[in-house]
Amino acid sequence: MATKDLLNDLKPIQVNTRVDLVESQIREYLDKKGLRAGDTLPTEMELSEALAVSRNVLREGLSRLRMLGLIESKKKRGMTLTSPDILGSFERVLNPQLMDNATLQNLFELRLVLESGLADLLFLRKTEADIKELEAIVKREKPAATDVFRVNSEISFHGKLYEMTGNETLKRFQIMLLPVFDYVIKNENRSIRSNITHADLVEILKSGTKEEFVLAMREHLRPHYEYLKP
Amino acid sequence: MATKDLLNDLKPIQVNTRVDLVESQIREYLDKKGLRAGDTLPTEMELSEALAVSRNVLREGLSRLRMLGLIESKKKRGMTLTSPDILGSFERVLNPQLMDNATLQNLFELRLVLESGLADLLFLRKTEADIKELEAIVKREKPAATDVFRVNSEISFHGKLYEMTGNETLKRFQIMLLPVFDYVIKNENRSIRSNITHADLVEILKSGTKEEFVLAMREHLRPHYEYLKP
Numbered sequence: 237m238a239t240k241d242l243l244n245d246l247k248p249i250q251v252n253t254r255v256d257l258v259e260s261q262i263r264e265y266l267d268k269k270g271l272r273a274g275d276t277l278p279t280e281m282e283l284s285e286a287l288a289v290s291r292n293v294l295r296e297g298l299s300r301l302r303m304l305g306l307i308e309s310k311k312k313r314g315m316t317l318t319s320p321d322i323l324g325s326f327e328r329v330l331n332p333q334l335m336d337n338a339t340l341q342n343l344f345e346l347r348l349v350l351e352s353g354l355a356d357l358l359f360l361r362k363t364e365a366d367i368k369e370l371e372a373i374v375k376r377e378k379p380a381a382t383d384v385f386r387v388n389s390e391i392s393f394h395g396k397l398y399e400m401t402g403n404e405t406l407k408r409f410q411i412m413l414l415p416v417f418d419y420v421i422k423n424e425n426r427s428i429r430s431n432i433t434h435a436d437l438v439e440i441l442k443s444g445t446k447e448e449f450v451l452a453m454r455e456h457l458r459p460h461y462e463y464l465k466p
Numbered sequence: 467m468a469t470k471d472l473l474n475d476l477k478p479i480q481v482n483t484r485v486d487l488v489e490s491q492i493r494e495y496l497d498k499k500g501l502r503a504g505d506t507l508p509t510e511m512e513l514s515e516a517l518a519v520s521r522n523v524l525r526e527g528l529s530r531l532r533m534l535g536l537i538e539s540k541k542k543r544g545m546t547l548t549s550p551d552i553l554g555s556f557e558r559v560l561n562p563q564l565m566d567n568a569t570l571q572n573l574f575e576l577r578l579v580l581e582s583g584l585a586d587l588l589f590l591r592k593t594e595a596d597i598k599e600l601e602a603i604v605k606r607e608k609p610a611a612t613d614v615f616r617v618n619s620e621i622s623f624h625g626k627l628y629e630m631t632g633n634e635t636l637k638r639f640q641i642m643l644l645p646v647f648d649y650v651i652k653n654e655n656r657s658i659r660s661n662i663t664h665a666d667l668v669e670i671l672k673s674g675t676k677e678e679f680v681l682a683m684r685e686h687l688r689p690h691y692e693y694l695k696p
Contacts, residue, residue: 255529263558273564292522296529299485303530304559319566322573325555328493329534334503336549342635343552345587346580349636353583356684356691357575405572406579450680454586461586 258297277315344420357401432456488527507545587631662686
């Protein structure tokens with residue numbers, strides 16, 4: 237074996253910078269101490285001494301935690317812990333241009349899975365006003381729509397479904413996934429048609445059962461499922 | 467109305483620090499320029515001049531992007547864009563102690579929705595080895611199990627299902643959501659029992675249809691769904 241081949245399995249060592257370590261150690265510390273939102277953290281001076289790092293390194297680490305929404309600095313009260321915005325940083329990295337194809341495909345599937353599983357929440361929380369709004373959305377759809385129009389109408393309809401779950405995290409999550417969905421759908425062949433339209437789904441939500449809706453939604457999504465790789 | 471009441475609707479102004487601005491402006495810049503993973507960024511000096519900020523402020527902003535996995539610094543090549551680890555920062559903030567109850571509840575529901583929607587991916591990608599493993603997990607379950615044992619067995623069984631989807635993002639996402647699930651389940655009353663056991667689900671995966679599985683899974687999750695608020 238050539239000595240060059242022997243090097244194949246050696247990968248560059250992943251070096252954690254001081255800032256990486258400050259960031260992860262403070263997160264571990266919060267966890268171990270059982271600190272909760274509203275609790276006050278030690279001062280910058282105390283932290284930099286305890287971690288034996290310079291104030292600059294400490295501040296860079298704290299800056300990351302601030303971005304994650306884990307801490308905030310208040311006048312007079314110093315640094316306090318906050319309830320993090322759990323989707324905030326996810327939102328920051330969800331740039332389809334930068335994601336590799338495997339990740340895009342995974343997120344696309346994740347969204348299909350979510351959509352297939354909405355039935356119980358929808359039947360638990362739907363209101364008459366919701367159904368009326370869905371009907372209005374369907375009415376605005378045109379059979380001979382252009383691609384752009386079609387995509388927009390997909391977004392209104394399915395977006396409304398997520399909104400009806402009354403779950404803010406789900407709703408925001410699906411909005412964040414829209415660019416991904418758009419990205420993958422563009423590469424799909426459109427020859428497969430579903431037998432279940434938006435209008436059918438609304439009808440079932442209005443006067444059908446949860447079980448009917450579950451099965452109908454899966455049929456509605458079939459054109460996307462058919463393109464998935466085994 | 468007392469002047470004090472008049473102040474109720476005034477909230478403290480959210481001040482974006484220079485670092486916040488650096489971070490968001492660089493992200494926007496990447497997006498607008500259509501830069502992709504592997505592309506090289508301008509140098510620190512060029513960026514700090516263009517953004518008219520000090521090197522310290524710039525570095526703090528870049529440090530955040532580095533944590534998000536959007537950029538990395540390489541010897542000789544300078545800073546390059548990377549395919550972000552989309553779940554990395556989500557993982558950093560998923561601390562049940564710090565989350566408010568509404569968020570915990572939302573994430574719990576999100577996981578139920580995912581679980582209810584797995585059928586298509588499972589039937590698309592299941593293998594004989596998977597089924598055998600599920601059977602082994604079920605065999606290890608004991609009827610009179612303690613709570614801890616029961617939770618662990620839930621985790622093995624449902625974790626295996628996620629693994630079978632072949633979707634790395636889904637799989638990691640569910641592992642991240644486990645502490646949340648655990649947290650909420652502890653507060654559930656256990657008097658409701660499902661008619662569908664793990665053994666039943668495996669049997670259907672083995673020789674039933676997708677449709678049967680979808681409905682069985684929903685019945686299996688019913689005890690959790692019953693506790694959701696309308």
